[in-house]
Amino acid sequence: MLPQWECGKGVLCLGHTAWSRLFSKPVITACLILWVISLGLTASCRGPVTPQTASASTTQPDVELFYFGEDLLNPSNSGDVVLMCVVCNRGDSPVPANSLQLRCLALSGLDYTSGDITPLLPALAPHQFVVYRWRLAPTGEGPMLAAAILQSAQTPAGCVPAVLQIASTAPPSLQAPPHFGAPLPTQKAPAAGVDQRGAWIGANRVGLRLVRTQDGRPLLLLTTRNGSVWQMAGIVWPLFRVCSAEDAIKPWWHAFYWEDTRVQSTKTSATLTLIGSVGRLWRAEMSFTVQPNTTAVACALRLVARANLRVHALQLPRLFIPNTFSPPPANGTPLVLTQDDPSPLGQTPLIAAYHYGFVTSGIVASVAPLANLQWECHQGSAADVSIIAPEWKANGDDPLVLAKASLVVNFRLFTLAPSLTISDALRFQTP
Helix, strand or coil, X not given: CCCCCCCCCCCEEECCCCCCCCCCCCHHHHHHHHHHHHHHHHCCCCCCCCCCCCCCCCCCCCEEEEEEEECCCCCCCCCCEEEEEEEEECCCCCECCCCXXXXXXXEECEEECCCCCCCECCCECCCCEEEEEEEEEECCCCCEEEEEEEEECCCCCCCCCCEEEECXXXXXXXXCCXXXXXXXXXXXXXXXXXXXXXXXXXXXXXXXXXEECCCCCEEEEEEEEECCEEEEEEEECCCCEEEEECCCCCCEEEEEXXXXXXXXXXXXXXXXXXXXXXXXXXXEEEEEEECCCCCEEEEEEEXXXXXXXXXXXXXXXXXXXXXXXXXXXXXXXXXXXXXCCCCCCCCCCCEEEEEECCEEEEEEECCCCCCCEEEEEEEEECCCEEEEEEEEEECCCCCEECCCCEEEEEEEEEEECCCCCHHHHHHHCCC
């Protein structure tokens, strides 16, 4: 079954530059446009207007529009807009080649430049990713709006394709490209602070910068110090999400919205805490703690339920790791991410990492926050990007969290440089 996404996050709205205003006032116009599109794509050609399915006897594949938005790893400096769409086969069955189709729609303020905007998906093994990129040119007329639609490619004659999903996670709205230089003082003592762009924390070997987007969600930039140079190690987006609901209601995904910040520093550690809410159901605090001479960041998520809630899944930080500093082609060509080869981490639970060049980055979890939740991690890599997508997911019945009760999730982010092998990730295992 396809995941249910946050309401109102299906349209990508870009501002007058490639990094500004992804969601502006004309969202109503975009919603109306997508509503008309969805009616047209789900209506039968003849007879009553009813939603179409790929086949009455065949279940739809569990395929997710994992990310849709500006290419944060390769920001454009030419004035064009490069959009990236990541599609993931979340299911346990393979997706046949050419059975699904992706559509990139320039709804307003953008024009296509070149490439295939209606590509067919290649064959995807279980838990495999494919990445698409498109370069669009601003027209200067009206707000810049774009959308992605995932639909069936095999439909009976005389009928329109069945829509599986319309654009998923909305990208962040930044006023300038992300800054991957030293986001913090270079002295050995740990430090944390708040500035106009958001907040930062770090010590002498690792640093985090958190950028507040226009809609209030945090984008995390992970940096590591390699010798005297600070180097980009990855982007985290989204920081976390919770799939939950009250009893007898189907659970859906809730995003974290950053409302306030608290910092604390001593001679031996620094802690940065983001305070906010996850939908209307949870209060939340996410803390990051660093110490000198280590490249690990201790993270703790504390959720407080506002009602009796069933938890279906907890999504930990999704990490996008750059594998090259050369911009990839943006012409709609599919880039299939290969799945992990057997490695020293293959038999190690609760840890996921990638090694590129002289940097190893990843995440390691602690014990399950609830008895009925199990660890699940989707990973894939290609020439230009690696993706780590961990979550705690209910195994059977969704566990119950009572109103005003707390739920604590502990994990570590790490990035090590110089690193010669992915086996270095094993040193970050929790006891």
